Structures are given as C-alpha cells and as structure tokens.
Amino acid sequence: xxxxxxxxxxxxxxxxxxxxxxxxxTNRLRxxxxxxxxxxxxxxxxxxxxxxxxxxxxxxxxGWGTTIGTPYVLPEDKACYLCMAxxxxxxxxxxxxxxRNPEKVRMGKASIDASICYSxxxxxxxxxxxxxxxxxxxxxxxxxNVCPLADKAIMLKxxxxxxxxxGCVGCGICVEKCPTRPARAVNVTPAGMGKVDEAGFYFRKAxxxxxxxxxxxxxxxxxxxxxxxxxxxxxxxxxxTEPPAFRFPYDVPDSIEDWE
Amino acid sequence: MYRTYRRAAQxxxxxxxxxxxxxxxxxxYAITGTFYAVNIGRLGIADPVVxxxxxxxxxxLTAALLSAALFAVFLALLLGRVWCGWMCPxxxxxxxxxWTRARVRHKLFRSNAPESLVVPGSLKANMVRYAFLVxxxxxxxxxxxxxxxxxxxxxxxxxxxxxFVKERSVSLELGFIAALLLLELCVSPRFWCRLxxxxxxxLALFRMPFTLRVGxxxxxxxxxxxxxxxxxxxxxMGLSAFREGNNLLCTNCGRCIDACTAHGGPGRLHFxxxxx
Numbered sequence: 423x424x425x426x427x428x429x430x431x432x433x434x435x436x437x438x439x440x441x442x443x444x445x446x447x448t449n450r451l452r453x454x455x456x457x458x459x460x461x462x463x464x465x466x467x468x469x470x471x472x473x474x475x476x477x478x479x480x481x482x483x484x485g486w487g488t489t490i491g492t493p494y495v496l497p498e499d500k501a502c503y504l505c506m507a508x509x510x511x512x513x514x515x516x517x518x519x520x521x522r523n524p525e526k527v528r529m530g531k532a533s534i535d536a537s538i539c540y541s542x543x544x545x546x547x548x549x550x551x552x553x554x555x556x557x558x559x560x561x562x563x564x565x566x567n568v569c570p571l572a573d574k575a576i577m578l579k580x581x582x583x584x585x586x587x588x589g590c591v592g593c594g595i596c597v598e599k600c601p602t603r604p605a606r607a608v609n610v611t612p613a614g615m616g617k618v619d620e621a622g623f624y625f626r627k628a629x630x631x632x633x634x635x636x637x638x639x640x641x642x643x644x645x646x647x648x649x650x651x652x653x654x655x656x657x658x659x660x661x662x663t664e665p666p667a668f669r670f671p672y673d674v675p676d677s678i679e680d681w682e
Numbered sequence: 683m684y685r686t687y688r689r690a691a692q693x694x695x696x697x698x699x700x701x702x703x704x705x706x707x708x709x710x711y712a713i714t715g716t717f718y719a720v721n722i723g724r725l726g727i728a729d730p731v732v733x734x735x736x737x738x739x740x741x742x743l744t745a746a747l748l749s750a751a752l753f754a755v756f757l758a759l760l761l762g763r764v765w766c767g768w769m770c771p772x773x774x775x776x777x778x779x780x781w782t783r784a785r786v787r788h789k790l791f792r793s794n795a796p797e798s799l800v801v802p803g804s805l806k807a808n809m810v811r812y813a814f815l816v817x818x819x820x821x822x823x824x825x826x827x828x829x830x831x832x833x834x835x836x837x838x839x840x841x842x843x844x845x846f847v848k849e850r851s852v853s854l855e856l857g858f859i860a861a862l863l864l865l866e867l868c869v870s871p872r873f874w875c876r877l878x879x880x881x882x883x884x885l886a887l888f889r890m891p892f893t894l895r896v897g898x899x900x901x902x903x904x905x906x907x908x909x910x911x912x913x914x915x916x917x918x919m920g921l922s923a924f925r926e927g928n929n930l931l932c933t934n935c936g937r938c939i940d941a942c943t944a945h946g947g948p949g950r951l952h953f954x955x956x957x958x
Contacts, residue, residue, distance in 0.1 A: 464739035464826045467732045469718035470841050474706050474848070483845065485853050488827055491841065513719040513728050513750045514736050 445487075446615040446624040449606075451495045451592060453481055454502060454527040455509035455518035459614040465516035466492050472508035472517060481508065495529070497594025497610055502529065504570055504593050525571060530592030530610040532576070533631030534565070534584060539607035541583040565596035565608050581652050584608075683943065684936030688768050692777075695769040699840045703847035717771070717840040718831065719750060726750045729837060730758075731815070731884035735828040738819055758888040760956065762895055766875065766882045767933030772835035772859070773875060779863050780871035780918065799920045800870040800877070804929050807876050807920070811931075815883045830880040835859060837881075872918050876931065886930040894934055894955035896927035913951055916941035924951065 446459070453472050456462050468491030473481045480500045481493045495502045504524035509517040521527065536542045540562035566584045569576045574589035576596070592610045600606040615621045615628035702713055702720070714721050719728035728750035737747060757764065766773055787793045801807050818830040831837060838855045846852055862874050875882055906914065906924050913923035916938050919931040923938035934953070942951045 460826060461740055464741075464822075464828070465736050467718050467728070467736055467828060468831050468837070468841070469716050469728070469732075470844060471715045471719060471721070474703060474714055474716075474844060475711060477709070479848075483841075483853065490832065490855070511714060511721060513715075513721070513726050513746065514733070515744050515746050519746065 445489060446612050446621055446628070448609050448611055449496060449498050449594070449597060451497065451502070451529045451594065451610060451612050452614075453493050453495055453508050453517055454504060454506060454524075454529055454591075454593075455512075455521040456529070456613075457516060457518065458617075458620055459612075460620070462516050463489070463492070465514045467514055467516075468492060469513065471511050471513070475507045475511055477505060477507065478503050495594060497597040498606065499598070501594035501596075501598040503595065504591070524591065524593075525574065525589065527591040527593070528613045529594075530612045531616060531631055532565075532586045532590050532592060532594070532596055532608050532610050534586060534608050535605070538602050538605060539583070540602065542607070545580075545583045562601060564599050564601060568595050568599045570595065582656070684940050688935060691768045692771075692774040696771045696774055699771055699843040700847055702840075703844040707848065716837060716844055718834065718837040725753065727753045729834065729881055730754050730888075731880045732828065732831055732834065732837070734884065735819060735822040735830055738823040739826050739828055741823075754885070755888050758885045759890055759893060762889070762893050762932065762934040762955075763882060763885050764894075764934050765885055766879075767935030770836045770881075771839045772862075772879075773933075775839075775859070775863055776866055776872050776875060777918075779866040783867055783871050796915050797871060800873055802920065804919070804921055804926060804931050808930050810877045811879075811883045814878050815880050818880055833858070833878070834881055835862065835874060835879060875933075876919055882933070883930075889928075889930070892956040894953055896923065896932065896934065896936070896938055896951055897954050898924070898950040898952075899954075907950060908945070910945060912941040912945045913938035927951075 452459070452462060453476075457465065470483060470491065470493065472493050473483055478500060480495050480502045482496055482499070484490055484492050484494055493508075504527060506522055506524060506527075509519055509521045512519055534542065536546070544561060561582065563578060563584055566572055566576050566578050570593065571589055571591065574587065575591060576584050576586055579585040586608075592613060594610045596608045597606050597610055600608050609631075611628045611631040615624050616632040618625045621628060699717070702715065705712070706714060712723060717729065718732050719726065721727070726746075726749060730751040733747050733751040737743060754765070783797075799807075801810055815830075818833075821827075821829045832855075838859060842852050842856045842859070866873060904925070906922075911922075911924075914921065917923045918935070918937065919929075919933065921927075921929050921931055926932065936953070939951045939953070
C-alpha cells in the first residue's frame with residue numbers, strides 16, 4: 423500500500439483502517455501499560471487522572487486533533503520513570519490496571535543513531551567532531567548509566583558503546599538525558615509502531631529500530647570485552663584535552679567552596 | 683430555601699474541582715481525577731455517558747468499566763438529576779450567564795418578560811437532546827473515538843481547572859466553554875443544558891417510580907393553581923412545573939418550589955419520591 427491520497431483511501435475503504443487513531447510519532451509514547459492504540463483511543467475517556475498522579479510530570483495532554491485530551495509521554499522533555507502510579511488508577515482499563523512490574527512495560531523501543539552517538543562515533547572513528555571541527559573525545563554512555571533496567575534493556579558492547587537489547591521498555595530516560603543536540607542520538611519508537619498489522623503505514627518508519635535491537639541472550643552477550651583485552655581497546659582510542667561541549671540544565675560552578 | 687443549599691452545593695463542587703489537583707500537588711492522592719471520572723479512596727465514580735461510549739467504542743465489557751458508572755447511576759436513580767441542578771460546575775456558570783442576561787434585559791431594555799426559548803416545548807427539547815446523544819454514541823461506535831467527551835462541559839471545565847492548577851495554563855477547550863457561555867448570554871439562556879448536554883440526557887434515563895421528583899399530593903393538576911404560574915416561570919428548563927415534575931428535563935433544582943412559596947402560593951409543590 424502506497425502513501426499519498428490514493429493509498430490513504432485504499433487503506434481506509436478496502437482494509438478498514440481507522441483513519442482517526444493511527445497516529446504514531448517517534449518520541450511520543452502512551453503511558454506505561456497502554457493497550458494497543460486503536461483500543462486506547464476507544465477506551466481512554468480523557469479523564470487525565472494519569473496525568474494528575476504522575477509524580478514526575480512526565481505525562482502530557484495532547485492538545486489538538488482527535489487525540490485531544492489523551493495522555494502522552496514526550497521523553498525529550500520528561501521521560502517516564504516507571505513508578506507505575508498511573509496504570510493503577512485508570513478507570514477504564516486503557517492502561518492495564520494490574521501491571522506492576524516495570525520490566526513488563528512495553529511503551530516502545532529505543533534505537534541508537536550511530537551517526538551522532540558520541541560513544542559510537544568515538545568507537546568507530548576515534549573522533550568526535552564538534553561544531554568547530556575540533557576533535558573532542560568522550561566515552562559518553564549516558565544512556566547506559568541512566569537506564570533503570572541496565573544490562574536488561576541496554577548493554578555496553580565490548581564495554582565501549584551502548585546497544586539496545588530486547589528488554590527495552592521504552593521509558594525514554596535515555597532520550598531525556600542524551601547529551602547530543604539538536605537531535606538526540608537515542609530515540610524511542612512507540613510500541614504500536616513496531617507491529618505491522620497495527621501500525622500499517624507507520625510500520626515502515628519503525629521497522630529499523632525494532633530490527634536493530636539485540637536479543638538479551640543472543641550473541642551480543644558473549645562478545646563483551648573484559649580485562650586486558652578491554653584495556654588494550656581503550657588505549658587505542660585517541661583522546662584530546664578539550665572537554666566536550668555538554669550543555670547542562672544548571673550552572674556549572676568553576677570551583678567548589680572548601681575544596682583544596 | 684432550596685436556593686441557598688443548591689448554591690452551597692454548587693460552590694462546593696466548583697471548589698472541589700480546584701481542590702483535587704491542589705491536594706495532588708501536595709501528594710495527597712485520597713481523591714483524584716476530573717469530572718469525567720473521580721476516585722474517592724477506592725470508590726470510583728465516572729460519568730456514565732463517558733463509560734457508555736467507551737463500551738460502545740471499544741466493543742468490550744469489563745467489570746472495571748461497569749463499576750465505575752455504578753455510583754452515578756445509583757445517585758440518579760435515587761435523587762434524579764441532582765448532578766445537573768446541584769453540582770455541575772457548568773450549570774453554575776450557566777446560572778451566572780442567565781442572571782447576567784436577566785439583569786441586562788431589566789436595566790437596559792426595561793423588560794421582565796419571560797424568555798422565549800429556542801426550542802419551545804419539553805417534547806421537542808427532549809427530541810433534540812436524545813438525537814444528539816444517539817448521534818454522538820453512534821459516531822463513537824463507528825469511529826472508535828468517544829466524541830461526546832469533546833463536548834462534555836463539566837469534564838472540560840474540571841480538566842481545565844486541573845491543568846490550570848498543575849501547569850498554570852489552560853488549553854484550547856476552554857474556548858468551547860467560553861463560546862457556550864457567550865451564546866447563552868447573547869442568544870438563549872441554558873440552551874446547552876436543555877438541548878445538547880449528553881451527560882444530562884443520559885442521567886435522565888435512570889428514572890424509576892421511587893426517584894425523587896417535584897410534584898403535588900393530588901394527582902396531576904391540569905392547570906396552574908395560581909394566576910401568576912410562578913413555578914413554570916421560574917423553571918430554567920422551560921417546563922410547566924406544576925405538572926411536568928416527572929419530565930426527563932427536570933433537574934430537581936427546586937426553583938419552582940422556591941418560587942411557589944416566595945409568591946405566597948398554596949405551597950402544594952414539594953419534593954417527593956422514595957421519602958414519601
């Protein structure tokens with residue numbers, strides 16, 4: 423099925439696709455425990471209780487179109503911290519009320535863009551070009567460090583660069599903390615987008631991120647570098663004295679009082 | 683007499699609308715939600731029309747869905763549409779709009795004549811109301827989206843209150859409420875409650891012989907007892923209050939009873955139902 427008007431009409435009239443509910447976008451997720459998108463749109467009564475109880479203010483309210491009033495997590499602003507407070511309160515079962523275990527959540531799947539990921543650039547090219555073309559070096563691995571399910575959802579391949587595993591629940595904390603700008607090196611694709619029968623047209627965009635994730639018990643596990651082998655690999659990486667131009671959401675003090 | 687109680691109840695519910703998100707800001711989660719669906723402790727209360735739509739749109743029946751609507755239905759069965767007359771935050775604003783309109787008519791145009799309603803007659807008004815409800819529900823079923831939620835005035839108001847308290851902003855839907863109030867002010871008072879509100883229409887369906895209603899002790903008077911017909915003039919829904927207490931439009935607001943006693947009427951009108 424193609425895109426464009428003809429493809430759209432075909433999908434709606436020949437395949438019975440609901441034109442009102444199939445709206446997927448990267449880094450726009452339903453709260454944890456959400457049923458599939460079509461059922462979610464039918465069941466969600468826009469009571470915004472999930473939004474109200476979210477202690478992190480992660481859940482935002484859609485403000486336009488047929489999805490108006492429904493909850494979204496926008497991990498670029500604020501990711502979901504998997505406290506599971508919202509699921510319990512959903513009155514209609516649009517969010518699975520029995521879900522307690524954060525590892526069972528499937529909001530989406532993170533995928534790492536190797537062309538801008540600091541660690542990946544460093545590993546592949548030994549360089550990290552900044553805006554002025556200088557070489558700056560950093561093994562960032564922020565995504566691995568902030569992941570609440572580290573080693574289940576994300577691992578450091580060869581102990582050097584992050585790889586997303588099957589256990590990724592799509593909470594988006596890595597997206598929130600990823601230091602690359604303007605685009606993030608890690609992005610979350612919503613869960614529904616990864617299913618061909620549900621997402622239809624949108625699946626084309628999502629396929630890659632779902633195919634690149636590595637099975638938790640697959641060969642990725644066995645290729646972890648350890649000990650002297652790892653040290654050798656790390657020594658080979660060229661570094662520079664310039665610190666990377668990270669932007670912090672707070673003022674970085676030049677010196678700390680009472681520190682000698 | 684009932685007016686004071688009613689205003690107190692309305693203002694209480696109106697302030698609860700702001701109080702719930704405020705409590706939640708201080709991490710007190712004993713009561714959560716908006717007027718689409720509220721949780722008080724473990725008791726879930728939801729707008730039944732919203733639940734009905736979710737049933738229709740999703741095509742599935744779950745215990746959680748049904749139990750959420752149960753309390754509101756129970757309340758409607760017992761006390762009639764007290765939600766509309768005594769609690770609904772939109773009704774309070776509509777009262778304000780109607781009061782302002784009456785003042786303007788009195789001050790500027792020296793007119794105290796009763797309003798002519800857009801759709802006169804309770805039968806026609808009910809027909810418009812239920813056509814709107816059925817249309818909305820069918821559309822919800824066909825497209826899998828609860829359309830009537832987009833026009834649920836109390837739900838929108840309480841959501842806006844929540845967003846205002848939590849995020850110090852309001853969203854686009856407040857424009858809908860503003861447009862409704864402007865229309866009520868300029869064109870016809872209380873047209874939304876009378877002709878469209880899906881929540882009110884749905885709640886009115888739960889009516890039993892024992893449900894609280896306005897009536898007289900003698901069986902159905904055909905004509906008003908007094909010349910002034912004050913009870914009917916006081917009715918915001920345009921009912922002939924002395925005989926239409928059982929109408930689906932009646933919200934049990936008690937204005938007719940107040941009007942009757944205030945004008946030294948025979949005082950025959952009173953609430954009756956499961957109590958008598």
